[in-house]
Amino acid sequence: xxxxxxxxxxxxxxxxxxxxxxxxxxxxxxxxxxxxxxxxxxxxxxxxxxxxxxxxxxxxxxxxxxxxxxxxxxxxxxxxxxxxxxxxxxxxxxxxxxxxxxxxxxxxxxxxxxxxxxxxxxxxxxxxxxxxxxxxxxxxxxxxxxxxxxxxxxxxxxxxxxxxxxxxxxxxxxxxxxxxxxxxxxxxxxxxxxxxxxxxxxxxxxxxxxxxxxxxxxxxxxxxxxxxxxxxxxxxxxxxxxxxxxxxxxxxxxxxxxxxxxxxxxxxxxxxxxxxxxxxxxxxxxxxxxxxxxxxxxxxxxxxxxxxxxxxxxxxxxxxxxxxxxxxxxxxxxxxxxxxxxxxxxxxxxxxxxxxxxxxxxxxx
Numbered sequence: 001x002x003x004x005x006x007x008x009x010x011x012x013x014x015x016x017x018x019x020x021x022x023x024x025x026x027x028x029x030x031x032x033x034x035x036x037x038x039x040x041x042x043x044x045x046x047x048x049x050x051x052x053x054x055x056x057x058x059x060x061x062x063x064x065x066x067x068x069x070x071x072x073x074x075x076x077x078x079x080x081x082x083x084x085x086x087x088x089x090x091x092x093x094x095x096x097x098x099x100x101x102x103x104x105x106x107x108x109x110x111x112x113x114x115x116x117x118x119x120x121x122x123x124x125x126x127x128x129x130x131x132x133x134x135x136x137x138x139x140x141x142x143x144x145x146x147x148x149x150x151x152x153x154x155x156x157x158x159x160x161x162x163x164x165x166x167x168x169x170x171x172x173x174x175x176x177x178x179x180x181x182x183x184x185x186x187x188x189x190x191x192x193x194x195x196x197x198x199x200x201x202x203x204x205x206x207x208x209x210x211x212x213x214x215x216x217x218x219x220x221x222x223x224x225x226x227x228x229x230x231x232x233x234x235x236x237x238x239x240x241x242x243x244x245x246x247x248x249x250x251x252x253x254x255x256x257x258x259x260x261x262x263x264x265x266x267x268x269x270x271x272x273x274x275x276x277x278x279x280x281x282x283x284x285x286x287x288x289x290x291x292x293x294x295x296x297x298x299x300x301x302x303x304x305x306x307x308x309x310x311x312x313x314x315x316x317x318x319x320x321x322x323x324x325x326x327x328x329x330x331x332x333x334x335x336x337x338x339x340x341x342x343x344x345x346x347x348x349x350x351x352x353x354x355x356x357x358x359x360x361x362x363x364x365x
Contacts, residue, residue: 001331006146006235006340010326011193013151016141017319018186020155021162024137028159031091031119031135032166038117040091043070043167045160046078046107047095050153050230051121054095057223057318058160064315065168065175075103078110088115093163096120097139097152099127108132121159123152137163146341148235150326153227154189157319158182178315185319191309192320193327196291199306200327203289206304207328208335210261210287213238214252215325216245216277217265220318224265228325235333235340245270249277256284263328264302265321266292269314275301291324 043066045055055072062070068091073081075094086092092111096104099122109132111118120133123141130136139155161182168175200207215228222244229242243252245264256262262281266274271292278288278301290302293310311320333340 001334004146004330004334004339004341006148006150006330009141009144009146009151010323010330012141013154013323014186014190014193016139016151016155017158017189019140021158021183023140024159024162027135027137028163028166031117031137031163034135035091035117035167039089040068040117041089042068042085042091044085044090044092044111045070045072045095046075046092046104048075048101048103050149050227051095051097051101051104051156053223053227053230054153054156054160055093055223056226057157057220058164059223060219061161061178061315062164062167065172065178066164067167067169073107075101075107078103078107082110082114086111086114086116090114090116091119092116093119093121093160094129094133095122095156095160096127096129097123097144097149097156099124099129101129105129105132119163121156123155147343148231148329148340150231150322154319154322157322158185161316161319178313181313181316185316188309188311188320189323192311193323195308196306196324197327200324200331203304203306204331204335206287207261207289207332211238211259212240213261213263214241214243214248214256214286215263215265216243216248217317217321218245218267218270218273219314220316221265221267221314221321224318224321224325227322228263228328231325231329232332234343235329236336236338237343238332245273245277249273249280253277253280253284256281256286258285258287260284260286262286262288263325264288264290265317265324266290266296266298267314267317268293268296268312271296271298275299278302291321
């Protein structure tokens with residue numbers, strides 16, 4: 001099987017995560033202090049594409065640990081909500097790995113104009129976004145010369161989660177415990193990659209028979225499922241839906257048939273809900289592939305299972321489950337005889353979403 005850069009970057013994700021957290025620790029603490037001084041009373045997380053789903057993966061953690069209301073807004077739609085959410089007491093965190101997306105830059109500029117505390121999360125220190133921001137968190141994944149981003153997504157999610165924990169109240173002991181888990185998560189992610197990859201490869205012939213895919217999860221893995229809808233579809237061109245486990249169960253499940261693959265990201269906290277979905281899905285003859293930690297019994301309701309190392313934190317789960325969707329996108333694309341690094345649609349998409357005269361960082365002359 002031909003080898004592409006995307007696979008290397010997936011395997012580099014644990015290092016990117018660890019380095020990003022270490023290099024940004026002081027800056028994140030300073031932002032949290034600045035938010036306190038400015039009497040911040042609400043938080044906006046914003047991005048487009050995988051940066052948007054990165055925000056969604058971090059949102060549950062903000063909702064349980066950040067003392068302020070938090071909303072995720074697609075940067076293309078900021079105007080609908082800015083009057084309510086963006087003012088001098090807002091923390092507005094905008095995410096763009098390249099730092100060149102026009103809508104994201106416009107969102108940060110609007111935050112600056114409103115007197116908000118604007119923060120850029122980007123992988124490129126000299127990007128337009130970083131130049132627009134007074135405060136930047138620079139992720140440390142290094143070059144990523146692929147259109148479907150992987151290790152940079154992990155780095156962005158980790159940065160957002162760390163910021164959410166930094167905003168927690170000092171008496172929030174659960175936040176302190178979760179911070180300790182986050183600091184050790186690179187090793188957990190490495191274990192997940194090493195465990196998932198051979199199991200996924202063995203199942204690839206079954207996977208490749210299907211024409212449609214629905215990825216589901218709960219809590220932070222709902223964001224992972226939505227990221228899968230981007231990653232799998234932009235690389236393989238297989239029509240892909242991302243949904244919450246409950247969301248698929250409540251109606252869309254009726255559209256399933258033998259052409260569908262249901263890829264369930266299962267955690268101990270949602271195992272009973274997942275069983276309900278899997279049981280119903282079997283009746284519609286879709287192929288069910290479940291990813292879950294060892295020791296979890298699905299009662300034989302999945303057609304196949306990918307078993308991962310034990311893990312039980314639903315608010316950090318997105319970071320360790322991300323490789324499950326990234327590896328799926330990579331290997332399915334290669335099996336289809338396509339280049340996952342540079343999908344055929346890449347150039348036309350970039351021409352549409354980048355400001356005139358700007359390029360993706362790795363594509364600059």
